[in-house]
Amino acid sequence: MAGRIRDEDIALVRERVRIDEVIEQHVTLRNAGGGSRKGLCPFHDEKSPSFNVTPSRGMYYCFGCGAGGDAFTFLQEVEGITFTEAVERLAGRVGVQLRYVDGAAGPRRDPNQRARLVEANRVAAAYFVDQLTASSDARTGRQFLTDRGFDRAAAETFGVGFAPRGGEALLAHLRAAGFSDDELLKAGLVAQGSRGSYDRFRGRLIWPIRDVSGDVVGFGARRLFDDDRIEAKYLNTPETPIYKKSQVLYGVDLARRPISRASQAVVVEGYTDVMACHEAGVTTAIATCGTAFGTEHARILRRLMLDHDEFRGEVIFTFDGDEAGQNAAMRAFEGDQQFVAQTYVAVEPAGLDPCDLRLQQGDASVRELIAKRVPLYRFVLANVARKYDLDRADQRVDATAEAARLVAAIRDRSKVEAFAREIASTIGVDVEDVRAHIRAAGQRGSAPAPQRERAEVPPDAPSLGDERFADERELLQAVVQYPHVAADRVEGLDVDDFTHPVARAVWELIEKNPPLPSSESAWVPGLRDAAADDATRRVLAALATQPLRTNGDVEATLMSALVARLQELTTRRRIEELKSRLQRTNPVDEATEYNRMFGELVALEQQRRTLRERAVGTTT
Known part of the structure; x- marks a missing residue:
């Protein structure tokens, strides 16, 4: 590679x-x-x-x-x-031929490969849909959908299709469409046997799996016939250059906007469960494809919910009430810190999945299941409590210790006290004992996962958008948006002229990475790449796109005025500091130092007036 x-x-x-x-x-x-x-x-x-x-x-x-x-x-x-x-x-x-640091020329993969594989999947998906309605063999598939409460409109919405039972029908169709056997192998649509290529999916109900942008990248196939030589109930596309099961979520193309709008995602376990949820009005439902919910899936949801550094949104897992469902909940809880979200679980008491629940009790029952979600930690806590005989003191101690380890891992520290009280109530111990166990678990716990680097901004620091930083912000906007004007007009400007930590970080970046006249259009993106933290990167994007308070283009005189205004503010701060020191200095006992500072004060006042004239006079 x-x-x-x-x-x-x-x-x-x-x-x-x-x-x-x-x-x-x-x-x-x-x-x-x-x-x-x-x-x-x-x-x-x-x-x-x-x-x-x-x-x-x-x-x-x-x-x-x-x-x-x-x-x-x-x-x-x-x-x-x-x-x-x-x-x-x-x-x-x-049309850029990429080169790599290790000296290997050319891209690590054909730059046109993705487009070809996506197109092959698109053509295959359309073929499967046609077969579902036209093929007599597909009657079993159509009945399967009907038996689960899905009509033709639902099948069309999700692009459900049928793979012919013969071994080369899709292969022949795609060859006729101009695709090579090598492309079809890479797309996972055909397999290679001793007698040549053949259709991977045969005699199965087919669900197309799309990425966030709506491209078909793979398929899921459900067994329908007893004579199917592959006994697995579901068969998915193998790993391909465009299909990575750890990075795809079924239904995400339909659920993307509802997830963003509601800041909620409902994670179910299968294709029909996703369909049932959407048909019932729970349009934020998605599912993994033949693998457990993992880190990459969490990243996708975090992006869709715009989940950055704040606790917002919620992820709701639906699990069966049996032991397998409880184990799945524990795995989800262990991965809960992968993304910042409130994590819940919705379990139907009778163990019905969303598809069966809708079929037996109607659409409203699915919506009610999601509405009655409970925090995942509470579900896990209940499972922990059931493992112990809480009538025995030693068992209560053990249960408290295990529950405390769960709470110690919860990212939203503001909720720890409430969780501690709930543990105490559930297990029947004093809340102080729970707090002690939580503190001990936190000290014994492994080091926290590394967080994204960020500027050293105090938690209570004001935003750079605050009016008091308007001059710093506007100067940086002018420099970022008009670097050719700023080139010889910011001489003498120093990092100490900026008071906000992110503004200081941006200026230091600019000093280290001055713009080149030949590549100004790529300069700001290059600054973003060089930034050491997310806060600076976000501010740079805002500075580059937000209109300045001053109408029209920034010219040399205005740039000079903005610089002078910032330097005037710095001079004012120095004057105030010097006045404070003078007030604390005895002019009789410390005459030499007093006179030196007084002379410096006079010079600073003159400097301030000069800067003020430049800042005001050149902008009128």
């Missing part, structure tokens, strides 16, 4: 790609003046557009939810792909 893509090639792709053309594949943009474009944010539900794109600086930023970045970031977020995949995809679009 080739190594890391060379930095100069990444920069070349960034320079050649038009970010608005990339984004317009997902968002309708309109001109907003000043070279900017605006549309409805794809990352959260909104009625008034707050999603801004600035093509000249290659950046986007949403003033509603804070999402921002460059073309690579957008593809990563909206399509759930890696940075490398985003670069390779855009490189193919703008």
